[in-house]
Amino acid sequence: MSWTQAGFTLFGQHLLYTDLVGNICALATVVLAMKRTIWTWPVQLVGSVLLFVASVEAHITGNALKQAMFGLLAVYGWVKWVRGMRDGETLPVRPGRTRERVVLVAVMVAATALVALFFSVTGWSWAPLPDAYIFVGSAIATYAQGRALIDFWWIWIAVDLVGVPLAFSSGLVVSGVVYGIFFVMVLLGIREWRRQYSRRLELEVVTI
Numbered sequence: 001m002s003w004t005q006a007g008f009t010l011f012g013q014h015l016l017y018t019d020l021v022g023n024i025c026a027l028a029t030v031v032l033a034m035k036r037t038i039w040t041w042p043v044q045l046v047g048s049v050l051l052f053v054a055s056v057e058a059h060i061t062g063n064a065l066k067q068a069m070f071g072l073l074a075v076y077g078w079v080k081w082v083r084g085m086r087d088g089e090t091l092p093v094r095p096g097r098t099r100e101r102v103v104l105v106a107v108m109v110a111a112t113a114l115v116a117l118f119f120s121v122t123g124w125s126w127a128p129l130p131d132a133y134i135f136v137g138s139a140i141a142t143y144a145q146g147r148a149l150i151d152f153w154w155i156w157i158a159v160d161l162v163g164v165p166l167a168f169s170s171g172l173v174v175s176g177v178v179y180g181i182f183f184v185m186v187l188l189g190i191r192e193w194r195r196q197y198s199r200r201l202e203l204e205v206v207t208i
Contacts, residue, residue, distance in 0.1 A: 010075060022050030023178040030185045031134055033145065034192045036091040039129040041078035058171060063080035066135045070142060077146030084148060092200060093193050096144070096151040104140055104151070111136040127169075130162050135160075150197060157183065 016206040025047025052067035084091050096104065116132035119125040125132075137159040144152035147200045167176035 016054050018050045018057070019054035022047045022054055025050065027178060027181060027185070030182060030189060034185075034189045036196070038078070038081055038085065041074045041081065044077075045074040048074060060131070061119070061133070063131065066138050069135070070138050070149050073139065073142040073146065077142065080146045081148070083097050091148055093148045093197050094148055095197065096149045100149070101151060104144065104155070108136055108140050108155075111132070111139075127166060133167065134159055150190065150193045153193065154188050156186045160186065 026044050029040055029044040029047060032043060048070035052064050052071070055061075055064035055067055061204055062084035081091055111153045112129075112133045114132075115136055116129045119128035120133055141152045141159060144155060160179050164176055164179040164183070167173075167179055
């Protein structure tokens with residue numbers, strides 16, 4: 001057995017170590033993002049590599065491509081946050097502007113349709129539409145996170161609502177459980193980033 005297939009059996013389910021450790025990194029990424037620490041991105045990069053391997057083993061092409069994309073976006077977010085945290089300042093978060101939100105939603109709808117068509121034609125996924133939705137939604141959420149937009153948390157909620165049942169039906173039990181945990185953590189993340197944004201506005205008013 002290769003390291004990509006290594007794991008253990010729990011309650012009759014074979015759990016891959018790559019899926020387990022990768023999802024631990026994914027959960028850690030959410031916690032680190034709530035705290036707005038630069039470690040968010042290297043941890044996400046490691047998790048993306050491990051979950052890419054797990055997804056290839058489970059033959060979920062869309063999810064594998066999503067993890068590859070996460071790796072690239074982790075580098076993008078890393079660079080953006082480093083620039084936004086220069087001189088020891090904390091990362092300034094903000095809600096998206098109306099135009100930004102419209103563009104994000106429009107891109108998500110159009111790209112989901114195109115990717116679903118691609119998956120359907122190529123046969124790369126047994127569930128083209130939900131797989132495409134998760135793939136595109138995850139990309140947009142991570143992009144918005146890199147730009148420090150509070151809205152990225154809402155996008156993750158929309159992704160989790162589909163990701164939980166898809167992961168379980170694909171046999172990735174750990175991923176399914178983690179998606180459910182994500183849902184709760186994302187709600188906490190929204191509250192935390194909105195609190196931080198409100199605090200920054202209050203400080204700006206005081207200093208005027």
